[in-house]
Amino acid sequence: GDSVTQMEGPVTLSEEAFLTINCTYTATGYPSLFWYVQYPGEGLQLLLKATKADDKGSNKGFEATYRKETTSFHLEKGSVQVSDSAVYFCALSEVTGGGNKLTFGTGTQLKVEL
Amino acid sequence: DVKVTQSSRYLVKRTGEKVFLECVQDMDHENMFWYRQDPGLGLRLIYFSYDVKMKEKGDIPEGYSVSREKKERFSLILESASTNQTSMYLCASRRAGVPGTGELFFGEGSRLTVL
Numbered sequence: 001g002d003s004v005t006q007m008e009g010p011v012t013l014s015e016e017a018f019l020t021i022n023c024t025y026t027a028t029g030y031p032s033l034f035w036y037v038q039y040p041g042e043g044l045q046l047l048l049k050a051t052k053a054d055d056k057g058s059n060k061g062f063e064a065t066y067r068k069e070t071t072s073f074h075l076e077k078g079s080v081q082v083s084d085s086a087v088y089f090c091a092l093s094e095v096t097g098g099g100n101k102l103t104f105g106t107g108t109q110l111k112v113e114l
Numbered sequence: 115d116v117k118v119t120q121s122s123r124y125l126v127k128r129t130g131e132k133v134f135l136e137c138v139q140d141m142d143h144e145n146m147f148w149y150r151q152d153p154g155l156g157l158r159l160i161y162f163s164y165d166v167k168m169k170e171k172g173d174i175p176e177g178y179s180v181s182r183e184k185k186e187r188f189s190l191i192l193e194s195a196s197t198n199q200t201s202m203y204l205c206a207s208r209r210a211g212v213p214g215t216g217e218l219f220f221g222e223g224s225r226l227t228v229l
Contacts, residue, residue: 036218043118043204043220044157089156093216101147101172102218106156 002027006090006105013080013112021075021108023064023090031092033057033066033073034102038087047075047088080112117141120205120221127228133192135224137205144210146188147218148172148180151202160203163188164210195228202226 007022025031032051036044048057053068062077073090090105121136139146144165149157149172159172161180169180177199181189188207192199202225206218 041222043222044206044218045220046217049217101159101162104149104157106154 002031002092002094002103004090004092004103004105006088006108009087009107009109011108011110013110015082015112015114016079017112019075019077019080019084019110021088021090021110023073023075023105025071025073025090025092027071027092027094029094031094033064034091034093035062035064035073035075036089036091036104038089038107040086044089080110082112082114085110085112118205118207118219118221120203120224122224123222125224125226127195127226129196129228131195131228133195133226133228135190135192135203135205135226137188137190137221138186139188139205139207139219140186141207141209141219142185143207143219144185145208145216146182147206147208148178148188148190149204149206150174151204151223157204160190192226195226197228200226200228 003026005024034049035047037047038044048059050057050066056065064075087107087109089107091102093102118139147162148160158174163169163182179191202223204223205221208216
């Protein structure tokens with residue numbers, strides 16, 4: 001079945017550091033890929049998405065590129081802030097075969113310190 | 115602003131009790147979902163509903179049931195709560211159309227402790 005593998009956390013960075021959170025996936029079809037973020041005490045919210053190979057999703061300074069050849073969708077940000085501290089989830093949704101549900105990774109906690 | 119509201123943020127129940135978790139969305143979305151979130155396991159889908167009175171089992175439906183009598187409301191039921199159902203429960207909704215690209219909107223979660 002479909003699966004998503006994320007790097008384990010927590011990831012601890014200093015403010016203004018460069019962030020990469022790795023995500024790889026396994027899927028039989030042509031999935032759409034997502035990054036969701038969960039701030040402390042809140043539900044998940046969509047951060048960015050990409051629906052086909054080579055698409056780049058971006059939002060709030062975060063970026064991720066859909067790489068079909070390496071089945072990856074790594075999240076990056078050039079300069080993190082304390083307010084980016086949260087749990088980040090990579091997810092996929094199959095476009096074919098119904099695909100009415102998302103498969104999530106286990107989440108990566110990011111802590112940004114001054 | 116779109117909103118998914120879960121009625122209880124924190125619940126403490128005893129083993130064997132019947133537990134209802136309620137979720138209401140105000141976006142007229144057709145699809146609704148119940149996930150549980152556990153450390154190291156991420157989000158796992160319990161049940162989902164395409165539309166009113168329709169439901170589908172997710173990846174871990176055992177010990178749970180659901181009800182969708184109205185479009186805006188999706189209830190998760192634990193018929194006889196057990197300690198291994200202690201978890202964070204997340205409700206989400208999505209507009210029907212193109213499942214592969216549609217954004218999920220989540221509630222804030224209900225943290226259930228079963229003693």
